[in-house]
Amino acid sequence: MTPTLFLIQLLNGVQFGVLLFLIAAGLTLVFGVMGFINLAHGVQYMIGAYLTFMFYQLTGNFFSALLLGLITALILGLALEALVFRHLYDRDHLDQVLATFGIILFVNEAVKVIWGPATLTLPTPEILSASLQLTDNLKYPVYRLALIAVGAAVALGLYLVVVKTRVGMLIRAGASNAEMVSALGVNIRRLFTIVFGFGAMLAGFAGAMAAPIFTIEPGMGDDLLIVAFVVIVIGGIGSIRGAFIAALLIGLIDTLGRSLATDAMKLIFDASAANQIGPSLASMLIYIFMAAVLFFRPQGLFPARGAA
Amino acid sequence: MTAILTLEGLVKNFGSLRVTDNVSLELRSNECHALIGPNGAGKSTLINLVSGSLGVEKGKVVLDGTDISSYSRPQRALAGLGRTFQITTIIPGFTVLENAALSAQAKDGSSHRFFGIAAAEEALNEKARRALAAFDLGHRQNVRAGDLSHGEHRQLELAMAMVGDPKVLLLDEPMAGMGMGEGRALTETLLTLKKSTPMLLVEHDMEAVFKLADRISVLASGRIVATGTPDEVRADEDARAAYLGSEAS
Amino acid sequence: MKAASVSNPETVQQSKRIDRALLVGLALILLLAIMPLLTEFAGGNYVLNLVMKAMILAIAAISLDLLIGYGGLVSFGHAAFLGLGSYVTGIALAEGTMGALPILGMVVLVCGLFALVTGALSLRTSGVYFIMITLAFGQMVYFFLTSLSNYGGDDGLTLWDTPQLFGFYVFQNGSGLFYSILVVLALTWLFVGRLAQSRFGRVLRAGKASPVRVETMGFDIFQYRLIAYVIAGVLAGVAGFLSACHAEFISPSTATWQNSGNLIIMVILGGMGTRNGALLGALFVVLIEEGLSLITHEWKLIFGPMLVLIVLFARGGLAGVIDRLGGRS
Numbered sequence: 001m002t003p004t005l006f007l008i009q010l011l012n013g014v015q016f017g018v019l020l021f022l023i024a025a026g027l028t029l030v031f032g033v034m035g036f037i038n039l040a041h042g043v044q045y046m047i048g049a050y051l052t053f054m055f056y057q058l059t060g061n062f063f064s065a066l067l068l069g070l071i072t073a074l075i076l077g078l079a080l081e082a083l084v085f086r087h088l089y090d091r092d093h094l095d096q097v098l099a100t101f102g103i104i105l106f107v108n109e110a111v112k113v114i115w116g117p118a119t120l121t122l123p124t125p126e127i128l129s130a131s132l133q134l135t136d137n138l139k140y141p142v143y144r145l146a147l148i149a150v151g152a153a154v155a156l157g158l159y160l161v162v163v164k165t166r167v168g169m170l171i172r173a174g175a176s177n178a179e180m181v182s183a184l185g186v187n188i189r190r191l192f193t194i195v196f197g198f199g200a201m202l203a204g205f206a207g208a209m210a211a212p213i214f215t216i217e218p219g220m221g222d223d224l225l226i227v228a229f230v231v232i233v234i235g236g237i238g239s240i241r242g243a244f245i246a247a248l249l250i251g252l253i254d255t256l257g258r259s260l261a262t263d264a265m266k267l268i269f270d271a272s273a274a275n276q277i278g279p280s281l282a283s284m285l286i287y288i289f290m291a292a293v294l295f296f297r298p299q300g301l302f303p304a305r306g307a308a
Numbered sequence: 309m310t311a312i313l314t315l316e317g318l319v320k321n322f323g324s325l326r327v328t329d330n331v332s333l334e335l336r337s338n339e340c341h342a343l344i345g346p347n348g349a350g351k352s353t354l355i356n357l358v359s360g361s362l363g364v365e366k367g368k369v370v371l372d373g374t375d376i377s378s379y380s381r382p383q384r385a386l387a388g389l390g391r392t393f394q395i396t397t398i399i400p401g402f403t404v405l406e407n408a409a410l411s412a413q414a415k416d417g418s419s420h421r422f423f424g425i426a427a428a429e430e431a432l433n434e435k436a437r438r439a440l441a442a443f444d445l446g447h448r449q450n451v452r453a454g455d456l457s458h459g460e461h462r463q464l465e466l467a468m469a470m471v472g473d474p475k476v477l478l479l480d481e482p483m484a485g486m487g488m489g490e491g492r493a494l495t496e497t498l499l500t501l502k503k504s505t506p507m508l509l510v511e512h513d514m515e516a517v518f519k520l521a522d523r524i525s526v527l528a529s530g531r532i533v534a535t536g537t538p539d540e541v542r543a544d545e546d547a548r549a550a551y552l553g554s555e556a557s
Numbered sequence: 558m559k560a561a562s563v564s565n566p567e568t569v570q571q572s573k574r575i576d577r578a579l580l581v582g583l584a585l586i587l588l589l590a591i592m593p594l595l596t597e598f599a600g601g602n603y604v605l606n607l608v609m610k611a612m613i614l615a616i617a618a619i620s621l622d623l624l625i626g627y628g629g630l631v632s633f634g635h636a637a638f639l640g641l642g643s644y645v646t647g648i649a650l651a652e653g654t655m656g657a658l659p660i661l662g663m664v665v666l667v668c669g670l671f672a673l674v675t676g677a678l679s680l681r682t683s684g685v686y687f688i689m690i691t692l693a694f695g696q697m698v699y700f701f702l703t704s705l706s707n708y709g710g711d712d713g714l715t716l717w718d719t720p721q722l723f724g725f726y727v728f729q730n731g732s733g734l735f736y737s738i739l740v741v742l743a744l745t746w747l748f749v750g751r752l753a754q755s756r757f758g759r760v761l762r763a764g765k766a767s768p769v770r771v772e773t774m775g776f777d778i779f780q781y782r783l784i785a786y787v788i789a790g791v792l793a794g795v796a797g798f799l800s801a802c803h804a805e806f807i808s809p810s811t812a813t814w815q816n817s818g819n820l821i822i823m824v825i826l827g828g829m830g831t832r833n834g835a836l837l838g839a840l841f842v843v844l845i846e847e848g849l850s851l852i853t854h855e856w857k858l859i860f861g862p863m864l865v866l867i868v869l870f871a872r873g874g875l876a877g878v879i880d881r882l883g884g885r886s
Contacts, residue, residue, distance in 0.1 A: 102864025109857035233689045280704030287693040385775035397770040414775035421756040
């Protein structure tokens, strides 16, 4: 692999990591603060993409579509919370898994009915459609760089909110000890609603931002959701910092693994065997990584709960 | 008197906090040895170090001549350590009888039996019934354990510990959460029990401690500051300072 | 003794309830046994195939219930064993091993070993982390299967042969396969039911409520959980073997996390940790899916909200409902 290609893969890895972080941030807070396993979080990502697509068709402008999409995603997230999730916080994890699985089935099918089963594409916004000459022979799409920048900005903003503000303090306290927070007389339900709505919006934002890069299709959030779970488990449930670092790690491992694994295997095996093993190893890499992390640190890299 | 349980120089740190600081202690056969001290003195930690809930960092736990420091919790239980918990732990969904029978099962050959119906093993049930009767639970044996009163939970826990015929009984605040009457009754039960089984007792209820204990060790900030008979400890200045002083603050 | 006479009625009532569950289960299996006759009159092969599919999933669901219902171990990667079992079968057939017994032996070995290794790793964690790590191992298997390009990769592989038992094609689609599945199902149901009540099962169930207490008694709960995990994995692997024979096709999609989720749904809907829960749940889910898809192509629009409503309003699952109907007297 040439250095140029490596650099491109590195950037792609960071960009995937940033995307993962946007999804994982809401997931880890909802999980950490409320102890709530929300399998339907991936659905929010898909909704974000579809809504942006829909509003783009109406307005013809990516940015207004993005804004409208975000607002609608937020409203939908809050509606789901009020209708279903709110009643599940006190239930055990199995009930949560079951109910949110039901929501996945419903929303995926609903999306199929409304927009059809075929994949859709959203054009890259005009302003960001150029490519940037990074080195002599390396061009990289501006949109992807913008995605990285926006993701990093959101991560920083989120970090500041969680570390500096009162709401953030309550969130952190809630992640390590929910009973204590409600004992302080804080309206824990409202805090939950805020966190949930915000998390849903971030996932929707990730979906919208990803729409011009990936294709839009029913169920597009399902597999990404699992990767996001891997991220928050590695990072330590409830930890924003952990989610950010783990998201970048996973983004890089997955992206670089896919392009390097076959070559690496060629060092050990003959070419045909390497062509077999490489891709299979690459797609398993993040799960192997997660198993390894949990083996040495069963609570993840940055546990928010029960720091003894 | 020979020692049945010996702790030698036990050390435990939580992060930078030393919660058990070079604790040595002897439990003689046929004695009830009480550990007292203010909250946070490290009493529960010490019990957990002995029972294996926490790993020993430095020092030794010797039970009846065998060094069990490296044993896991189940291994220590099989070696003869019975214990009760500060917060009662029983199997709430099982009947009272099944709770005790399960305890009997632990000491009765292999439990890797996959087909026979365990509840129908009368040998286990018989052992369990005897223990339940000793703790006044005979008439409650078919009740769901989760439906018992708090006092009965304590009795069941003791019965479960005694089914296994332990060499030493570790009691972590058995009086906690008990009403006056229940507490007195339990003290009487323990008085009978201590004739047959040496026990290490952590307890806040001083009335119970002075009634039950043959010797008392006073723990403060992870160290033992005094050991002696109840009268000696009552008279000991260090013990009073450590205990009453911290208690007041 | 006075005490005993007071408590006797309760014991009797309890054993009556177990007996009733046993009867319900036996009745279900009998009903399944005469399905080939019944479908002669209505439904034909279509219904019979559906019943076979449901029975295979029931085997996997019962094995999962051993973990979730009795052990309190929410495994979110159980479909991996279905996938492994079917792939071992398919690959063995493709490579020319035809004997059902050697193939089953390999299924047991592969699934057992995989369960042993991943179980030993997963059981170091608990709660949510256990759910997630089993999910991760499930995904690993899924991606591994998609990468087997010699055996169809993403698309799966059509099997041109079925395993033979002493030269007979008992696993060929038809009544031979039907009764093979039924026998395995009945044995699994019987075995797991007895296992739950055995010495081993009693430790496992107690460990679900309080691992600390069980360890304090002297049981190394990790060991018991690991054995349960291996048993469950092997049983699901055998279900995978049957599924390969039935579908005459193997596909990575057997091992998706959605399929693992489906198995969990069956266990919970049926009523976890009960004699017949997983069996009822599997039959119910397959039938309701099929029933709904007859009404509308978009049946998931109904099934999804149904799951949510069941979680919100009907607790204890089908077995609980039947128990309540059957006689609360």
